[in-house]
Amino acid sequence: MTASDILPAQEYLIHFAQIHECFRQPEINALAKRHSLPLVWKSYSNASPFAIITLPSDTDARTIISDSILAKAIYRLLAHSSDYDSLHALLRSRPELIPETIRKATFKFTIESYLHKRSKSSQRSVINGFAHLPLTGTVTLDKPEVKFTVFEEFPGSPGIYRQDGPTNPISVGLGVFLSHGSRSTIDTYDLKKRLYIGTTSMDAELSLVTCNLAMAGPGKILYDPFSGTGSFLVTASHFGAMTLGSDIDGRQIRGKKPGKNVIGNFKQYGITSRYLDGFTADLTNTPLRSTRFLDGIVSDPPYGVREGLKVLGHKDPAKNGSGEPVVVDGVVKFKEPDYIPPKRPYSFNAMLDDICRFAAAHLVDAGRLCFWVPATNEDGIEMQLPKHPALELIAVCPQQFNNWSRWLLVYERIPGELDSMQVPEKQAVPQRATASELNNFRKKYFEGFNQKPTSPSTE
Amino acid sequence: MKILTTNYLACAVKTCKSEPAAFPLHFKDAELAREELELNPEFIKNVLPRIDWPALAQTAAELGFTTLPSQKPENLDEQTMKDLHTLLMETQVMEGKLVCGNCGYEYNIKEGIANFLLPNHLV
Ligand SMILES: [Zn+2]
Numbered sequence: 001m002t003a004s005d006i007l008p009a010q011e012y013l014i015h016f017a018q019i020h021e022c023f024r025q026p027e028i029n030a031l032a033k034r035h036s037l038p039l040v041w042k043s044y045s046n047a048s049p050f051a052i053i054t055l056p057s058d059t060d061a062r063t064i065i066s067d068s069i070l071a072k073a074i075y076r077l078l079a080h081s082s083d084y085d086s087l088h089a090l091l092r093s094r095p096e097l098i099p100e101t102i103r104k105a106t107f108k109f110t111i112e113s114y115l116h117k118r119s120k121s122s123q124r125s126v127i128n129g130f131a132h133l134p135l136t137g138t139v140t141l142d143k144p145e146v147k148f149t150v151f152e153e154f155p156g157s158p159g160i161y162r163q164d165g166p167t168n169p170i171s172v173g174l175g176v177f178l179s180h181g182s183r184s185t186i187d188t189y190d191l192k193k194r195l196y197i198g199t200t201s202m203d204a205e206l207s208l209v210t211c212n213l214a215m216a217g218p219g220k221i222l223y224d225p226f227s228g229t230g231s232f233l234v235t236a237s238h239f240g241a242m243t244l245g246s247d248i249d250g251r252q253i254r255g256k257k258p259g260k261n262v263i264g265n266f267k268q269y270g271i272t273s274r275y276l277d278g279f280t281a282d283l284t285n286t287p288l289r290s291t292r293f294l295d296g297i298v299s300d301p302p303y304g305v306r307e308g309l310k311v312l313g314h315k316d317p318a319k320n321g322s323g324e325p326v327v328v329d330g331v332v333k334f335k336e337p338d339y340i341p342p343k344r345p346y347s348f349n350a351m352l353d354d355i356c357r358f359a360a361a362h363l364v365d366a367g368r369l370c371f372w373v374p375a376t377n378e379d380g381i382e383m384q385l386p387k388h389p390a391l392e393l394i395a396v397c398p399q400q401f402n403n404w405s406r407w408l409l410v411y412e413r414i415p416g417e418l419d420s421m422q423v424p425e426k427q428a429v430p431q432r433a434t435a436s437e438l439n440n441f442r443k444k445y446f447e448g449f450n451q452k453p454t455s456p457s458t459e
Numbered sequence: 460m461k462i463l464t465t466n467y468l469a470c471a472v473k474t475c476k477s478e479p480a481a482f483p484l485h486f487k488d489a490e491l492a493r494e495e496l497e498l499n500p501e502f503i504k505n506v507l508p509r510i511d512w513p514a515l516a517q518t519a520a521e522l523g524f525t526t527l528p529s530q531k532p533e534n535l536d537e538q539t540m541k542d543l544h545t546l547l548m549e550t551q552v553m554e555g556k557l558v559c560g561n562c563g564y565e566y567n568i569k570e571g572i573a574n575f576l577l578p579n580h581l582v
Contacts, residue, residue: 219501242502244464246575253572273497273548277464281471281575285582287566289469289482293509364509 009054011042011077012061013151013175015112017070017183018158020209021046024070026395026410027212028053030368031064034215039064047158049114050151050173052077061178067217067239068181069208075149075175084129087172095134102176105137105145112149115156117163126150130174147177182208188269189235195268196260198229198252202300202372206399206408207235210298213395213410214370216241220295221276225283225358228252230262232298237266237274241296250280283354292413294362300372301355303348352386353426356411360390360423363413368394374406389421390414460573462522463506463547466515470559471566471575480561483514486521487565489555498544504535507543519546 016024025044032039037060042052049072055061058076065074079097081087091097109127111118118126127150137145152169156162189204191197202210211232216222218240224232227245229252237243245262247253255261266275281287352373359369369391385393391411398407414421468484475481512531519527524546532539557566557573564581567574 219499219505221506242499242506248576250572250574250576254570273499277461277571279460279464279468279573279575282577285471285473285575285577287468287471287573287575289467290476291467291509291511293467293506 009040009056010058010061011080012053012055012178013075013077013080013173014051014053014065015072015075015151016049016051017072018049018114020070020206020397020399023206023209023213023397023408024051026397027068027070027209028064029395030213030215030410031068034217035060035063037064048153050153050171052080058178065179065181067212069183069185069205069212071181072183073180074178075151076178077173077175080151080171080173082171083168084126084172087174088129088132091130091174092132098133098135102146103135103137106140107135107137107146107148108139108141108144109148109150112151113161113169114151114153115158115161116152116154116167116169117161126152149175149177151175185238189238191231195264196229196255196262197231200300200302201229201231204235207231208238210300210370210372210408211236211239211241211296213397213408214296214298214368216296216298221293222296222298223288223294223362224299225281225286225297225355226299226301227262227278228302230265230278232300233262233275233278234265234269234271236296236298237271238269240274242274242276244276244294245278246281246283246286247278248280248282253278253280283351283358286358288362290361292362292364292367295364295367297355297359297363297367297369298371299355301351303351303374349386356386356388356391357423357426359411360388360413360418365413365415367413369411369413370408372406372408374404385409389423390416390418460552460568460571461548462515462518462550462552463510465518465552465557466510468557468573468575470561470564471577472559472562472564472581475559475561475564478561481559483511483518484557484566485560486518486552487556487558489522489552489568491522492551492553492571493545493549494551496544496548498541499548500535500540503540503543503547506547507531507535515547522550522552524550 014028025041029039037055040054042054044051055064061074061076065071079087079090081090109130111123111126130148130150151173153171154162154167154169185208186205189208191201191204211222214222214236216236216239220241221244222236222241223244224230225246227233227247230245233243233245245253253262255264262278263272263275266272279287355369355371363369385396386409388411390413392414393409394412395410396407397410398405465483469475469482470484472481510531516527516529519525526542527546551571552568553571555568557568558564
């Protein structure tokens with residue numbers, strides 16, 4: 001039996017940004033899994049920026065947080081309680097809560113209040129309350145060895161910070177700062193500063209979070225089958241993954257002006273060596289052979305909310321798959337240099353099914369599929385989630401807008417070969433139908449909504 | 460288009476899917492370029508087990524690279540790692556065609572981007 005088996009696991013406090021709350025726990029869980037860390041949640045609430053976890057060591061705590069987009073910082077938690085009196089009583093009765101190395105260090109105190117604003121003098125009086133701690137180091141405001149942080153959370157409504165008053169906090173804690181998360185990365189990948197973007201490029205923050213949920217990391221291969229201008233490709237490569245993208249519209253990959261293309265973005269961020277390739281293809285007729293070589297698939301498929309979803313083929317089914325090329329005036333049409341194949345409408349559910357089947361056939365064991373699905377608010381939580389016997393649903397993260405929402409679905413490839421699983425037969429798509437009949441979401445979108453959605457990414 | 464990518468590409472025509480002759484695709488009129496890229500040993504190590512070696516050897520030979528060992532290397536020493544990086548990542552086909560050995564369909568490569576969209580009669 002080793003020391004770590006006897007000692008209670010060390011508690012750490014994660015200070016989250018109070019945004020995209022439903023994505024926060026799945027993001028940390030994915031980072032724990034990517035780094036093989038035995039994370040345990042002690043307390044978590046979407047209503048609070050403070051969460052408590054246990055991990056074996058400070059090093060592990062720094063590791064888990066280093067790539068987190070939604071965590072501001074992580075602290076070694078020394079003690080926590082419901083109010084200051086009991087917190088101080090606890091610290092007085094158990095001096096061992098302040099480790100020897102921390103006692104001797106130079107230090108300073110700061111305070112993190114949630115839903116409360118303290119004046120300078122009020123902050124000072126809270127900090128002075130900790131004067132009883134057995135600290136022998138000196139106070140240093142400039143680069144102290146130890147940064148003590150007092151956490152306090154007040155009752156109230158999100159976003160409304162009360163001034164000093166008679167209210168008491170609902171929880172308090174004392175921690176030591178270890179390291180920051182990766183929120184500054186959001187600014188680095190800000191679309192406003194990116195050389196090449198499209199009308200549907202996903203914002204940097206959710207694009208980065210999506211790639212964390214896919215466990216993008218060094219040595220891995222990630223693929224986006226609807227890569228567009230490459231938003232997910234650059235953010236996955238930011239975390240160290242090699243990325244591969246394809247799009248039915250090759251002009252999206254190539255760009256219109258020199259330098260303003262997918263490769264140009266990789267150059268801008270200095271991650272060119274992590275761009276594998278981009279090619280023009282349609283997921284329903286993918287050239288990727290059936291072999292499980294992908295560690296992750298990240299995508300925001302074009303469900304055709306605006307354009308109507310298209311895949312290759314003629315809308316008259318009699319003209320598809322005939323094996324005979326179309327010949328006009330003696331010229332074989334598809335051999336003309338500017339040939340653009342006709343496209344047929346394609347249903348929403350058929351696309352979800354295709355994505356799941358593709359993922360099942362191409363992901364390595366425990367590889368992840370992360371993709372976005374739009375929903376009308378009336379679909380709500382009852383929206384039917386795609387299922388596949390080789391894919392386990394790991395997380396469902398909604399993002400709400402005024403009259404619609406979009407959901408990030410996260411699946412993990414269950415180990416094992418497809419032959420040994422009960423994979424249902426592919427349903428035939430009724431071919432004679434209009435795009436709006438086939439695509440329920442799109443139908444509702446155009447028939448039912450008069451308002452424009454509030455900024456879904458950077459439209 | 461990197462040589463590594465071609466190891467995962469087969470003919471997109473459905474009836475070719477199960478045909479051994481549809482993989483690997485064969486380069487035609489290939490214009491090669493070499494781009495110096497940072498060596499990523501962790502990636503090379505991870506991707507090696509996922510490479511179809513006979514197909515890679517065939518592709519490499521067709522492009523005139525004949526120094527590839529006939530068997531997948533078991534130990535990745537520094538030189539082998541570098542050689543693989545040069546072939547898989549740094550060697551790229553900028554212009555040309557990828558041809559299916561089964562149906563003969565030719566996929567164009569333009570500015571390093573291959574086009575796998577099929578005409579109607581093959582969908
Ligand atoms: Zn073929």
